[in-house]
Amino acid sequence: MSFLLRCPHCGDRSVYEFRFGGEVKQRPAPDAPEAAWVDYTYTKANVAGVQKEWWYHRSGCRQWMIAARNTITNEVLETLFPER
Amino acid sequence: MLRLFKKERMWRTGDLKPRYDVVIVGAGVHGLATAYYLGSRHGIRSVALLEKGYLGSGNSGRNTAIIRSNYRTPEGIPFYQASVKLYEELSRELGWNMLFSQCGHLTLAHTDSAVNGLRVRAENNQVLGVDSRMIFRDEIRRLVPAMDLSNRPRFPVLAALYHPPGGIIRHDAVVWGYARACDRMDIDIHTFTEVTGMRVEKGKVRSVLTNRGEVAAGSVVNATAGWASIVSKMARLPLQIVSHPLQACVTEPLKPFLDKVIVSATLHVYVNQTDKGELVIGAEIDPYQSYSMKGTLPTLEQMATYTLELFPQLHGLRVLRQWAGVCDMTPDFAPIIGVAPEVENFYMDVGWGTYGFKTAPIAGKCVAELIATGKTPNLIAPFSPARFTTGQLVGEKAAAAVST
Numbered sequence A: 001m002s003f004l005l006r007c008p009h010c011g012d013r014s015v016y017e018f019r020f021g022g023e024v025k026q027r028p029a030p031d032a033p034e035a036a037w038v039d040y041t042y043t044k045a046n047v048a049g050v051q052k053e054w055w056y057h058r059s060g061c062r063q064w065m066i067a068a069r070n071t072i073t074n075e076v077l078e079t080l081f082p083e084r
Numbered sequence B: 001m002l003r004l005f006k007k008e009r010m011w012r013t014g015d016l017k018p019r020y021d022v023v024i025v026g027a028g029v030h031g032l033a034t035a036y037y038l039g040s041r042h043g044i045r046s047v048a049l050l051e052k053g054y055l056g057s058g059n060s061g062r063n064t065a066i067i068r069s070n071y072r073t074p075e076g077i078p079f080y081q082a083s084v085k086l087y088e089e090l091s092r093e094l095g096w097n098m099l100f101s102q103c104g105h106l107t108l109a110h111t112d113s114a115v116n117g118l119r120v121r122a123e124n125n126q127v128l129g130v131d132s133r134m135i136f137r138d139e140i141r142r143l144v145p146a147m148d149l150s151n152r153p154r155f156p157v158l159a160a161l162y163h164p165p166g167g168i169i170r171h172d173a174v175v176w177g178y179a180r181a182c183d184r185m186d187i188d189i190h191t192f193t194e195v196t197g198m199r200v201e202k203g204k205v206r207s208v209l210t211n212r213g214e215v216a217a218g219s220v221v222n223a224t225a226g227w228a229s230i231v232s233k234m235a236r237l238p239l240q241i242v243s244h245p246l247q248a249c250v251t252e253p254l255k256p257f258l259d260k261v262i263v264s265a266t267l268h269v270y271v272n273q274t275d276k277g278e279l280v281i282g283a284e285i286d287p288y289q290s291y292s293m294k295g296t297l298p299t300l301e302q303m304a305t306y307t308l309e310l311f312p313q314l315h316g317l318r319v320l321r322q323w324a325g326v327c328d329m330t331p332d333f334a335p336i337i338g339v340a341p342e343v344e345n346f347y348m349d350v351g352w353g354t355y356g357f358k359t360a361p362i363a364g365k366c367v368a369e370l371i372a373t374g375k376t377p378n379l380i381a382p383f384s385p386a387r388f389t390t391g392q393l394v395g396e397k398a399a400a401a402v403s404t
Helices: A034-042 B029-042 B076-094 B112-127 B137-143 B171-184 B228-234 B297-310 B357-373 B378-383
Strands: A004-007 A011-014 A019-023 A050-056 A064-070 A076-080 B019-025 B047-050 B105-109 B133-136 B159-163 B188-190 B195-201 B204-210 B213-222 B242-251 B261-264 B269-273 B279-285 B319-329 B336-339 B346-350
Touching: A004 A076, B019 B029, B029 B047, B029 B171, B029 B346, B029 B357, B076 B171, B076 B357, B076 B378, B105 B112, B112 B133, B112 B159, B133 B137, B137 B159, B171 B188, B171 B357, B195 B228, B213 B228, B213 B357, B228 B346, B242 B297, B261 B297, B269 B297, B279 B297, B297 B319, B336 B357, B336 B378, B346 B357, B357 B378
Parallel strands: B019 B047, B019 B213, B047 B188, B105 B261, B213 B346
Antiparallel strands: A004 A011, A019 A050, A050 A064, A064 A076, B105 B159, B133 B159, B195 B204, B204 B213, B242 B279, B242 B319, B261 B269, B269 B279, B336 B346
């Protein structure tokens, strides 16, 4: 197994039950300048270390969650549902 | 004759000089090619290559060594084609046998939509002068008699894009050949020299900081793969890259039975048999971002399962080793080559995703020309870092190991 993610609803599950959703970013305001939207769309921090990222539990509870994961070791430090 | 068996030093090791005209971060095949063409075509020989590991320790030694140019876009095809042409002459030019075998390359289609995709590629390839055509089961059977072309698999083979000049090269030999040629031009190769930072002043990189001291630089090239975002951040330039591992494995050797490179995007797998008889099998990129270079069981299972769909007679074959390389994926499966306006002497040759090895000669040649003349060669103009701002993405969907 490559690694497990702890879904806040379903518990520890194989990473292959999830869809990776990319790093967590702040969405610009609808009327923000184009540069801000280009940046939001394409630019990635691509952190080597702990990063906050989106995961979707597609073979489980079908909810989006946020995980803090070390991208060098794949160790998952924390998972939580985003505040609505 | 005895000279053939004499030990020959391929490149020297030495101290860092205080200053170089060009400092290249990453002495993989891209960095080495850039240095080689700077020296041989433009007479720029005050060049240093900084490599954090041993030579060929990164993706230059981790790829599956496939060379081809049957891509899909009008931007990509001429670029990859120029690279194949350079590879054809490279052994002679460098005086070093790279065992380039243009054995032929087949991209399989298992669905109607995949057949249509391959037809588009065949047409685009032919218009742009690449030897590439559609073939169907009868001809596939003649070329690859060992492959299961029955209706037994869940996704039977319907057709293939046949690319006769495609093939396999010895990737370590490419690294060593370039390194030797660079060394003979007195270009310095510094292995185990890790870049830790850069001093940026007034829109220029002044010097590069390493674990062996500081080096002043006229120009700096980021020729890293897997670590491109981290090196670019040292020059305060964020990139459009997400790094994913790509895994491959090699099996125990068999008698020769397969002399074509076989690729299937539907089955997320590619296979070829080496001169030693081993099968080299590559997978799709891992479905999550990571810098981890550990192999995983799900990917090994996937490679085995899909290889057996094509070659069921390989059941029971043992795997010798499995490894991963980190691929810098861009949103449009095309590289990022050029200069960002914010830092005028920092050249990028990054974002090489799953297609970096096969383009090293032409990328190195174009980047060298860009550094030496200040003019962007036409071949790399579509891959400029500015394309994300202007919205002119390339969309190279014929890249390997990606099925999105």
